[in-house]
Amino acid sequence: xxxxxxxxxxxxxxxxxxxxxxxxxxxxxxxxxxxxxxxxxxxxxxxxxxxxxxxxxxxxxxxxxxxxxxxxxxxxxxxxxxxxxxxxxxxxxxxxxxxxxxxxxxxxxxxxxxxxxxxxxxxxxxxxxxxxxxxxxxxxxxxxxxxxxxxxxxxxxxxxxxxxxxxxxxxxxxxxxxxxxxxxxxxxxx
Amino acid sequence: xxxxxxxxxxxxxxxxxxxxxxxxxxxxxxxxxxxxxxxxxxxxxxxxxxxxxxxxxxxxxxxxxxxxxxxxxxxxxxxxxxxxxxxxxxxxxxxxxxxxxxxxxxxxxxxxxxxxxxxxxxxxxxxxxxxxxxxxxxxxxxxxxxxxxxxxxxxxxxxxxxxxxxxxxxxxxxxxxxxxxxxxxxxxxxxxxxxxxxxxxxxxxxxxxxxxxxxxxxxxxxxxxxxxxxxxx
Numbered sequence: 001x002x003x004x005x006x007x008x009x010x011x012x013x014x015x016x017x018x019x020x021x022x023x024x025x026x027x028x029x030x031x032x033x034x035x036x037x038x039x040x041x042x043x044x045x046x047x048x049x050x051x052x053x054x055x056x057x058x059x060x061x062x063x064x065x066x067x068x069x070x071x072x073x074x075x076x077x078x079x080x081x082x083x084x085x086x087x088x089x090x091x092x093x094x095x096x097x098x099x100x101x102x103x104x105x106x107x108x109x110x111x112x113x114x115x116x117x118x119x120x121x122x123x124x125x126x127x128x129x130x131x132x133x134x135x136x137x138x139x140x141x142x143x144x145x146x147x148x149x150x151x152x153x154x155x156x157x158x159x160x161x162x163x164x165x166x167x168x169x170x171x172x173x174x175x176x177x178x179x180x181x182x183x184x185x186x187x188x189x190x
Numbered sequence: 191x192x193x194x195x196x197x198x199x200x201x202x203x204x205x206x207x208x209x210x211x212x213x214x215x216x217x218x219x220x221x222x223x224x225x226x227x228x229x230x231x232x233x234x235x236x237x238x239x240x241x242x243x244x245x246x247x248x249x250x251x252x253x254x255x256x257x258x259x260x261x262x263x264x265x266x267x268x269x270x271x272x273x274x275x276x277x278x279x280x281x282x283x284x285x286x287x288x289x290x291x292x293x294x295x296x297x298x299x300x301x302x303x304x305x306x307x308x309x310x311x312x313x314x315x316x317x318x319x320x321x322x323x324x325x326x327x328x329x330x331x332x333x334x335x336x337x338x339x340x341x342x343x344x345x346x347x348x349x350x351x352x353x354x355x356x357x358x359x360x361x362x363x364x365x366x367x368x369x370x371x372x373x374x375x376x377x378x379x380x381x382x383x384x385x386x387x388x389x390x391x392x393x394x395x396x397x398x399x400x401x402x403x404x405x406x407x408x409x410x411x412x413x414x415x416x417x418x419x420x421x422x423x
Contacts, residue, residue: 029262029265029266032265033258033262036257036258036261037258040253040257041250041251041252042250044250044251044252044253045248045250045251048251049251054253054254057253058253058254058255058257059364061253061257062257062260062261062264063364065257065261066261066264066265069261069265099366134241134244134245134248135248138245149245153241153242153245153246154245154246154248156246174206174207177206178203178205178206181205181206181238181241181242182202182205182238184241185234185237185238185241188237188241189237
């Protein structure tokens with residue numbers, strides 16, 4: 001079942017909502033599981049790279065998909081489902097930081113004199129190729145720079161979108177991104 | 191800033207804007223000219239360009255655990271059957287949130303009962319027989335004519351048991367979930383307290399006994415649901 005709209009030019013129906021999304025929105029758990037299988041990798045990746053903790057990332061990924069299940073009936077197809085999902089995921093991660101920010105040990109996310117993240121524990125895989133080196137390097141970034149680098153350079157968000165989400169100026173996001181890139185350059189040189 | 195050529199420090203400062211094409215034409219031209227004469231900055235540009243490119247190409251990561259079971263258990267709560275004075279009732283798809291809503295409604299109902307019971311109305315009396323069933327056991331007894339029912343005793347043991355389980359599992363549950371559970375328990379305890387207060391003035395009232403019975407059942411249902419929530423992974 002797809003929620004359809006009519007193309008004003010040709011009169012043809014346009015599928016605004018993918019079939020599995022429409023089905024899951026009506027309570028079809030198998031359809032929702034298919035959505036989960038299709039999107040869990042990217043959602044989990046966002047969580048890991050933003051919160052720098054694989055265990056917490058798994059918890060957040062579960063929370064995100066539970067919220068997706070609850071909010072699916074509200075999805076109207078104004079954007080692609082993946083866009084809607086990933087925006088929800090980012091909001092969940094950011095809200096989680098606000099809730100647990102004070103209780104988290106600040107030394108985990110603190111910067112040293114060079115701006116490195118001393119508590120990075122997310123990526124313990126042995127470096128085997130260049131991409132893994134970059135993954136490990138991202139984990140060393142300070143939280144603010146890491147967030148913006150992940151959203152902009154990894155996920156493809158625009159500065160204006162990031163700025164609105166974080167409540168800062170696009171000038172601020174550009175400065176943080178620039179800082180992140182230079183820090184990564186320094187880390188990857190070694 | 192020099193009008194003729196950029197310094198390496200200036201080049202680095204404009205690097206991101208240059209990469210994203212958001213730099214003004216004049217500065218961009220100067221950046222290009224600087225690259226042509228400075229190997230170090232040319233290398234820096236190539237390095238950062240490669241980083242940005244690699245970032246866009248990063249593959250998706252995979253969770254160590256299959257998270258679907260945990261998700262599935264949350265989107266459909268297991269069925270819990272609870273016997274009651276009105277016969278066996280099956281509670282389907284109860285979630286902590288729904289029980290919270292029921293608890294809130296219970297407070298409203300008991301508040302109305304309090305108002306009603308303290309106004310000038312003839313108290314109702316117990317029927318000739320009444321069965322009180324413990325939540326997970328058959329009816330514990332049938333009253334004879336004239337006897338009042340200590341309904342709290344019937345539920346007290348089960349509430350104590352479930353509270354102990356929940357306390358032991360506290361570290362396994364999500365903090366947000368615990369917060370919701372505790373909030374809803376406070377609401378239900380408030381309803382129980384109100385029912386007790388009114389019932390103390392009219393202990394033989396069937397209606398008021400049913401209200402207290404209902405509040406205690408809600409507490410048991412909430413505790414049972416909470417005690418057997420899946421642990422966070």
